[in-house]
Structures are given as C-alpha cells and as structure tokens.
Amino acid sequence: MRTYQSLSGSQNFISDIQTQSLKGEVHSTFNRTINIICDSGELYTIAAEELDNAPNTLRVTNFFNNRPQLIIKTPVYSQNGRLMIGEIAAIEIQGASEWHYPEIEFPKKQEYSKISKRVDQLQGWLIPLESTGGYLLNKKQATTYEKMLHTMLWQESEQLLAYLKEKQLFQAMKQLKRVIGLGPGLTPSGDDFLVGLALIFTTVHYPYHSLKQWLFNSRNELRKRTNIISFSALDWAIKGVARERIGSFLKELFYGESEVVLKRKMLAVLAIGSTSGGDMLTGMLEGIKLTLSLD
16 A cells, blocks of 8 residues: 655545544546545545645645555545555544635625626737637637537526626526536536636625525535536535635736736636536626626
8 A cells, every 4th residue: 555645635524534424435537537426425536746725625645646546436534543544555634734715705895896897808818818618718729519608608698697797597597507517528618617606606795695695595405416426516615615826816806916917817717627617707707797787
C-alpha cells in the first residue's frame, strides 16, 4: 500500500476523515479526479494538486502522477486520521490546510450601476472567446446539432428567467424541468447554467428571499432529473458554495476594481471542463442581470 499526502481539503471532508465517520466506495475515475460515493449518498472527490479547492474535495500530491489502479466499487473508509482506499492507497491529512468558500455578499443598490457595467464588460469579453458548445457557442464552427442545442438552451433558460422575473414561481418550477439535464456531457449545460444561477441567489443578503426559497424548494426535483455528479455541484451551489476559482471570480466582480484581474479570473472560470465554465458563467451573469432588473 502506498501513502500519499493531502495538500488541502474542504473543512467537512477533513473533519469526516478525522472523526472516522466516512465510509463508501469508488464511484467514478477520471484523469485528475476520483469520486467517492458514501453510504450517506454524499459524493466526495480526490483531486490532483494542480486543481483548485472545491466542496467535498481533497487535493492530493502525486496521486495522479503515480496513479494507483482503482476500480469502481473499491471500498473507501477513514481510519486513524487517514483516508483508506481499499488495500491500495492511504491518504494522510495531517498538515493539510482546511479550505472554506468565501462569504460573498450581494452588492447594495447604490452599487448596481457599477455591477451592471462590469457585467456588460464581461459579456463583451466573451464574444471572441466563444467555445464549441453549450451557451457560449461559436456558430461559425458549430454543427447543425450544436446550433439546435444552443438555441434550445437559450430558449428554455430565457423562459425560466422570465417566469422568475414575474415571480411566477409555480411556472418556474415546471420550466426548471426543461432546463435540468439539457445538453450533452457528464454535467449537462443546463445543469451548469443552474449552478451559476444558484450561486447568485444564495449570496449573503441576497435581496429577493422568494427566489432563494424557490431554489431550495427545487432541490428534490433536481435530484430526480440528473446524475449524482451533476447534482452534487447543484446541491452545493444551493448551499452557496462552489469551486475556489468561482468564488474568487465573484468576489472580484462584486468588490474589485481591476479590469485585468477580473478578466484573468473570468478566464480561470472558463477553463473549467469543456463547456462547464462557460455555462456556469452564463448562469451567474444572467442571475445578476435578473436581480438588477427587479423592483
């Protein structure tokens, strides 16, 4: 058995290992992440050291450079302050730093003009950076199918935003079912858009409690209509938590002054997945625009 060292991890993940309360099995493996599904139904992630911190995630040194041969359903459990992966690997957490998502407060009304200008600026930057799928589609290089899917994503999402703007929350819940799961990939574009939207509605002192409550009420519907990996990101977003680079971007957007820093942090978000970053960014910007338009 080989021992690895964790660099950092989310506070609750480290705590669960320390209290020996974690028990589950390997759910899925990727080039730089391994997902663990626990008996509680909670999803945890072991991530390569070059990735940023994230909810329920432990960043581990050299784990993926000397990748152990893991198969699905390999037992995972905590023991003596270490995370054990079958009889294959042990991960030490002593010395690992605890990561917390930053507290992000929604801007006050006197700051709305500044935020609106920054959102317009971001959308201008995105035009030449459009990707090959999802909400930010480069139509010149897209297939007919990608164009059709892009149109569907925007039509269904804009209808959802329209219902939310009019506070037609029952209709919005029905429309949510048309957005969740829409698009290809492990985390469909519609799901990633909703992650971005949720992260705006769950900011500290968000001014419209009914929208935040609508989001909490949607949780069970979301769980039923997408896969566990995508739902895990959505569920954390409903709690107001996301990856480190997303929190850093939102803090810069709301509180920062530097265009150079804002653009750099926007590009860091766009680098998430193939289209996930762009889809989440779209959800965040649309959520901000919706909020600024409400009375």
